[in-house]
Amino acid sequence: MQQPSFHDLSQDSALPVELFKRTEADLSFFVEKVKPIIEAVRTEGDAALKRFARDFDKVTAEDMSVRAEESEFEAAFARMDPAVIESIKYAAENIFAFHEAQKPEEMWLKEMRPGAFAGDRHVPIDSVACYVPRGKGSFPSVLLMTTIPAVVAGVPRAVVITPPGPDGKVDDATLVAARLVGIKEVYKCGGAQGVAAVAYGTESVPKCLKIVGPGSPWVVAAKRQLSNLIDPGVPAGPSESLILADATAKGELAALDLLIESEHGPDSSAYLVTNSRAVAEAAIAALPKLWAQIDPKRAEFSQAVLCGDHGGIVLTKDFDTAVEFVNEYAPEHLEILAEEPMAVMTRIRNAGEILLGNFTPVTLGNFVLGPNAVLPTNAAAKTNGPLSVFDYMKRISVGYVTRSGYPQLAEKAHGFAVYEGFSAHALAVSPLRMKIIDGE
Incomplete structure (x- = not known):
């Protein structure tokens, strides 16, 4: 030994x-290898996903559906050990509780000066793809960690992508965990091809704004290649x-x-x-x-x-x-x-x-x-934190100035505008503004 x-x-x-x-420090080999995979998904859509499922995931099923069907969810529940289902429920309760506590208030406003208010409004992003790996096992825990914050944040469309098994199916525990959390869309595409599918969209797989979840160097390389099309999320290798x-x-x-x-x-x-x-x-x-x-x-x-x-x-x-x-x-x-x-x-x-x-x-x-157990890797913890509710939300700054609060701010802003050479900025806070508002 x-x-x-x-x-x-x-x-x-x-x-x-x-x-x-x-x-994962040097991804140059993988970056070159994922390029043709990404291009194939972009041009061929579902056909490429099915071909890569045969080539990479060793799927032998004749006609694999890209989206997990309702009958597959039902069969997964029927086959699963009830004790494992209870463990998934137990974990989900704790993960929900943690992320509910983490969720920020919808909006806050603070009076910066008399009559001048500023703050933030938190809103969920429109869509996210949660990547659940499968290469070295079955990971319902990753599904819980990636989807529950999305549900808590209120993301309108949260989907799961995961590699299929040789039978062309998603593993039972992943389907059970998805249903218990409230996720209805699970797609059978992993690796670089899965990342490409949610970056571009295919006939079956929706285009998403963001992808989260850990993966192999193939997945990490694809995320980097496609970062101009889809937010790659927390670096998780x-x-x-x-x-x-x-x-x-x-x-x-x-x-x-x-x-x-x-x-x-x-x-x-x-x-x-x-x-x-x-x-x-x-x-x-x-x-x-x-x-x-x-x-x-x-x-x-x-x-x-x-x-x-x-x-x-x-x-x-x-x-x-x-x-x-x-x-x-x-x-x-x-x-x-x-x-x-x-x-x-x-x-x-x-x-x-x-x-x-x-x-x-x-x-x-x-x-x-x-x-959350989806965490930054490869020293990214120097500037990044764990996956959280905040990763599924965005902040929108809010400002509100009353009539009484306006004059002082306008005077100071006018000084900045003149100094920096922005005449339109300056004009917008000149006496002209009050004349327009008051109908003079």
Whole structure:
């Protein structure tokens, strides 16, 4: 069995740049490959989607419908384990509650000066496509995370796109989750072709204003290529996590939680970052035993990550350096295993989410806790936050000036207009305005 990668930085004053690289950092290969796929969808529509379903998703069904039919939803409910349906309902309740609390008031106005009011009005965007991946499994949790904020925000048309299985169907759990949330439109198109479908629209798939949700480098590359046609949303690529541990942490627990995101696939990234050699060595010793307890394919994925160039154990010279590593890495998921995790949290500037203490593994955040688990990757957490209700809404500035409040603002604005050389601006707040209003 391979040994986990061990990066001993205990004597180093500088952090190696190569440790901050992700698998999605260079998308040049994918950008070139997605171009003909995008063009085919643009020119051929549904016919291209069906052809790519056969070529990429190995669909063998003779006549696959691009849109999931009502009978498919009904069959999915009939086949699903009731216990799984209850888990989906439980998660949906928490996710709804979190995003309802997050939703901003429809409008606010503040009196900036006597008789002069300004504020914001929040309105939902008209349409959004929620991408639910399928390549390495079935992800009803992603459907919940991407669609529930849209429903809470009041988006008039929220649709789901997801790759079909070999039978030309959407997986049962995704259909069940969609129906429980209130989503009626589910389309069978994944990868770059799915992104192109909602960017251009096809005979079956509606053109949408925005696309949200995590995906492979193919999806990320297509979003970038089509960003002039569709808002690509929060940058969400392959999974990544950091476990930040001080000397009080249990190394075996840190190792256990390292498995969570590393099992997503070999393109994931996952590190334990600690200033304690004892914690690092305990984690390294525990990993082989933990790999033996999970599905062999998932263990293979995890080993590829933790024994490769994008994962493993990082030992720093002190805890300050460990915190510095986290802030520079800007992880999608961050767990803090420390004696005082709340105090450590105040030192973290860059992370998609922060999960505190021994009882808050990434698993809970991914599925049932409530906050959104679609998070910025590839260091985008330095400037972006998690998917939220705000991503499905836009702000419209509102201004209202009364007659009594107008004169003072007009005088000051007139000064700006004259200085900047805008004569029409100046004329609009000159005495002419009052003459027109008063009919003089």
